Every structure is written in C-alpha cells, then in structure tokens.
Amino acid sequence: MLLSVPARRRLGVSSGHAPLEIGPADPSAQSSARCLLLSRKPAFELSFWCGTCPFLFERKEGANETLSAGREPMKQLEGHLDVVDDSILKAFSPLLPQDEYLPLLLEVRPELVAPHGERDYFTHEQVATWGVDNFWGLPENPRSYYYRTFETSVGADGHLYEFVVPMVPPSWNDSVRVQHYVDLIRDGVTPTAVALSVLDVCQPATDGDDRDCYAHWGLSHFLLDGHHKLEAAAQSGASVQLLALVSSTGGLGGAEAVARLPELLARPRSARSAM
Template identity: 65%
Template sequence: MLVASLPPRRLGVPVEGARLHFGRADAASGGGTFRTRYLYLEDDPAFELSLWCGTCPFLFERQGGANGTLSAALGVMAVLEGPLEAVDDQVLAPFASLLPEGEFLPLLLEVRPELVAPHDDRDYFSHEQVTTWGTDRFWGLPENPRSFYYRTFETAVSPEAHLYEFVVPLVPPGWNDRVRVTGYRSAMARGVVPTAVALSTLDVCQPATYDESADHHAHWGLTHFLLDGHHKLEAAARSGAPVRLLALVSVDGSLASADDLARLPDLLSRPRGARPAT
C-alpha cells in the first residue's frame, strides 16, 4: 500500500565513493562475451540483475559480494523504529551517502512481507516466470535467485503486463540476530509499525517472441534491496505484521522508461491481485 510519494530528486555521492552502485561486467557466452548487469556492494558483485536487453527473464541472483549489511555505517535511527510519516533530508542524508549519484524516486510504502525460499510454492522464479519464459534452455531448470527474499505485492498493470514486488535482504535471514528479531516481533504484537529503507529498481522485461503456449506478458519487477531493516522484515514476515518501507527507486539503475517509473505511485495504490491463470 502506498503511503506517500515524492517527486524525483538527485541523491548520492560520486560512484567511486558509493558503497552500492550499478555496473556491468563481461561474461563469457558461447565463445563471445556479453555485458552482465550487477548491483555492487563495495567493489564486489552482490546481485546479478536482469540483462540490459529487456527480453531475457527478470532476475536478481545473489553473488559472493552479498555478504554483509550496511547497519554499522548507518547506526540506529530512532525515527525508523516506528512508522515513518514524512520523508525529509534528515532521513534521506545517511542513506544518500551510500548510493551512487543519480535520480531517485522516493516512495513510502506499507507492506506485509512473505518470506520465500527458492523453489518453494511461492517462488516467483519457479512459477510466474516459468509460465512466460519456460525453464533455462541449457539447464532445464528455473532461474535460481540463490537467496531468500520477501514477496510483498502484485497487481495488474494492464491485460498485457503485471507488477511483481520483492524485498531482497543483503544477507540470509538466518544470519539475523535472534534477540533483535524477537524484540521486533514483541513490538509488532503491541501495534508498533517500524520502517525499513531500500535501494530499489524497476525492471520491465518481456520475451521478444510470442509463444501461444505461454502466458506472454510484460513482467514489471519492482525490487527493493534492503539498506536498513533486515531484522524488521523477518519479524514482520514471521508475525504477519505490516512494516513501512522507504524505497529509493533508482531511475538510472532501472530497466524502465521515465513514463513507466512515473506510474509506480498509481500502481502501488491499486488493490492487490494475482495474474489470472491462463
């Protein structure tokens, strides 16, 4: 559920000083090379992302660089221990210092996260994605995010497009401090709604060729990579409780047009709805 949206604004620091940044690297493919797109944490790939072509399957796949959180650099912000009501420079500044300089669309959301493991019954990659792209031609298997993640929302964009929303932790929930998770669960049982913060991307992906046997539609993948709130998201998922999420959607880091990004506030205000089975 959308709580508030702000106009796009410039945030971040020069890329050489950013803890997180987007980039591409050469990868071998059949004797040639193609440019693989990554989210980097420091100098190491943390997640492989959807390919720049926009016709390959939507993807966030955990890499070896996703091996720590940014909590130590941020410290504890008291305003995020409850429901954030307004977004101002005081809230944005600590997170902006982690990000690559560019245009960002700030969105304040309220979500009820559902913890998902690869290949389980709610895994997007094993189900919704396979209905459109099928399995990998070489492996004969679905894409594997190699990460636990949270599903939070989905809705129809049009009869030919559907929005799928995900929250992705930088480390597995099993690495979280059990005492802190329990503390947040207790607070949520008393009605407290804490706030998490994420660097987000919107990737719009659709197969280049039509297959009558497939559910051929554009997948709008809205992915929130957690900057703060790993314990809050796990506690909310295990409690069935809501959590607020300040999403800083990177315009430069997304595979979407300016018009697509501008539609996010409206789409996130719509009723939740799964795509009808074909």
Template identity: 60%
Template sequence: MIRAGEPRRLGVVASEARLDFGTELQELGGGPRRRLLMVDDEPAFELSFYCGTCPLLFRRLEAAREKLSLESMQERLTGALDDPGDSGVLDAFGALLPEGEYLPLLLSVEPRLVVPGKDGDYFSGEQVATWGIDQFWGLPEYPHTPYYRTFETAVDAVAHLYEFVVPMVPPTWNERHRVEEYATSMEAGTVPTAVAISTLDVCRPAVDLGDDYSAHWGLTHFLLDGHHKLEAAASAGRPVRLLSLLTLDESLAGAQECARLPELRARPRSARTAGSPPAQV
C-alpha cells in the same frame, strides 16, 4: 502506498559510494556482460539483463555478505516516518548510494518469506509461465537467496507488476533475539520502517515460450536497513513500512513507466493467473 515524494538527486560520486551499479568487464571471447549491483566495488547481485526481453532476475553473488545499515538512523527509523521526502533520512542513506536521480516511495508491505523452488516462488511459478524454463540448463532461474514477496497487481491486460524485497544477507544470518524483539513490538502495534534501494525492471519475452505471454514489471527492493524487521514482520504476519529509494537512472524502465509506480502501487493487490489476462484497468 502511503506517500510518494518528488524525484530528487541523491548520493555521492561512485568512487565514494558503497553501493553502485555496473557492468562486469568482458573477457576476450566471453559472452554478454552481466548487469550488477556492486557493494564495495565487488559484485553482490546479478540483475536483469539489459536487453529487456530476458527474464527478470536478482541473483545473489558471493560478495553479498554484509548489511549496509547506518547505526545513527536506527532510533529515527524505529519511530513513525511519514514523509518520503524527509531530507535527514534521505541524505543519510544517500551517503551509501551512487549519485543519481531517485524517486522516494513510502510503502506499507506485509512480507511473505519465500524460499527458491518452494511454494510461492516467483522464479519457478509466474516466470516459468511466461518464459518457460531456461533453455540451456532446463531449469527455472535461481536467485540463490530467500526473499520476500510483498505485492502484485495488474498494470493492464498484457502486463503485471511484481514486488520483491531482497535481503543483502540470508535471514538465517539475522540475530534471533532481535527478530523476536521486533516481532513482540509489532504484535503490540508498532510499525517500524525499513529502507531499500530499488529498481524497476520491465521485461517482456521476445517470443512466446510459456503459457502466459505478458510483460513483467519487477519492482525489487534491496534492503539497506531492516533485515530483522522484515523477518519479524513475516513471522508475525504484521505490516512494516518501507522507504524505497527507486533509482531512475539504473532501472530498466522508462520515465513514463517509473512515473506510474505511485498509482500502480496504490491499486488493490491482485495475483496473476497464467493464461487468464486481467481485465483492462
């Protein structure tokens, strides 16, 4: 955590926003409706289900095929950005977002790229330890995208915070020369800034199916600007700043839980060990 701003109203009416949150239309006789992050009115990511007892989820869908950066902000974001309440930056990116209440957070992250099913994958690791595998498919949840893990810490003895940065498109779609340029710049000491719209989903299993019954607080940042920066930081082992615009209206967390984020994000990083709850903080 570098700084936290005050909650503020940002965005435009849903019909004008490129990003929006919604629920898919239910077909006659269909199952429960999915909670979605929409891009240009098309489903881009399936999110954690509304019930709050299903596993945490961000699953890339077919409409997630382009980045949403604003070229006019590139120069400003490349330099130092010290104020998460900077009106110019917030208003510029607010033009992409649906109108609502957002909590600006300026974070320092050291991203680690994770491939689903491979070492460090949350969905086949910590999530399985709590929920077990999907009872229908007999497999862990699958996000259909590489993603970055950046932070985790204890909330209390029975809950843990996990933080993720999710690219709108796979890192393999990035331009190699731009990634290399950022990596070289970072190795020389530059710390660039990326921007994301974020959700906080608090998920707690209804029954104990795994080895580690606990609540998972999922802080998920969907990248608006900074795809090349995040990959470069991961490859170079360097930090990057992340301006997070946390939606208070669309997160599966209450006001008190969202208000705790600045304090939780300022704690030391601590991994969760299945079956061994952390000490009360």
C-alpha cells in the same frame, strides 16, 4: 500499500565512490552481466540489459554484509513515519549511486519465500512466460530467500511483481534483534525499513503458443536498513513501512515506467490471470 510520495530528489555520490552501484560485473568485458555491485563486487546479478531475457535478481558472493552494520538505528525508523524528512534521505544518500530517486513510503506485509518453493516467482510465474533455462533445464534460481509483498495488474499486457531482497540471508540475522522487533510489532509499533529500489520491465521477444507472454514489471527493493524488521514482520504476519528510494535510471523500466509506480502501487492487489 502506497502511503506517500515525497518529491523526487537527487541523491547519491559520484561513480566509483558509492558502496552500491548498478552496472556491469566486468566493465572491461564487451558483454558483461548487469549487477548490483557492493564495494565494486557483484552482490546480485540483475535482469540482462536486453529486457527480453527473464527478470532476475540472483545472489552472488559479494552479498555478504549489510549496509547498516555498525550503525546506530535512526530513531525515526524505529516506528511509524508520517513524513520523510531530509535527515533520513541525507543519512542514506552516501550509500547510493548518484541519480534522481523517487522516494515512495509504502506499507508492506512481507512473505518469506524459498527458492523453488510454492510461492517462488522464478519457479511459477516466470516459467509460465519464459519456460525453464535452456541449458540447465531448470527455473532461474535467486540463490537467496526473499520476501514477496505485492502484485497488481498493469493491464492485459503487463503485471507488477514487488520483492524485498535482503543483502544477507535471514539466517544471518541476530535472533535477539529480530525478537525485539517482534515485540514492538505486537505492541502496535510499525517500524520502517529503507531500500534502494530498481524497476526492471522484461518481456519475451517472441510469443509462445503455450506460454503466458506479457511484460513482467519487477520492482526489487534491496535493503539498506531493516533486515531484522522484515524478518520480524514475516514471522508475525504483520506489516512494516518501507521507504523505497527508486532509481530513475538504474532499472530497465526507465524514468517513464518509474513515474507510473505511485499509481500502480495504489491499485488493489491482484494475481495474474492468464489472458
């Protein structure tokens, strides 16, 4: 659920100096996988540049640490946010690649999903459109547990899927810290997480007679802070707030698609109905 839309902001640090970057896994290669890089190492392989290949976030060896490690939690993020002030944006700006960002304050109810599980997007909705991988004969594998939070129609030819992607597996979380947030949530407190968000819009180049072909709007929130909060909310069946810093140019959707997010995220939740 969309709570507020602060003004667009120029955030981040110049190329080569940000802990997180979005770009080719190997800049010297002519055709290199598009990745979210952490300390210049591939952390997640993302949807391929062409936009006709399947939507993707696949965990790589570089996704082996959180960005909030060793930091004291910001007091504002321990509870409900009414407004997003400059101090929060300034605190996370040094982690980001330089870009114009659309901050979105959301309320999400996370559902923990296992690869190839009953609720795995890659096994079900994606296969219905692209089929299985031609070489492996299997669905894409994110190689990571992740959270599903929201989906809605973008019309007959498109559907938005929203995901929260932890930088490390939930099994790496500190159980005592998770319980701290479980207790807060049970006491009526709604903590706030923060993410670098990327919108990829992917659609097959050709239609298949037996496939449900449409544009998949994949909104991926990569956690900058809040791994324990998301796990606690999923365990409790409760909601948390999420401050999503949506990159204007980092995704395949482009700035025009990003500009539509406030309206799309304010729509009622709805599952895809094959046309």
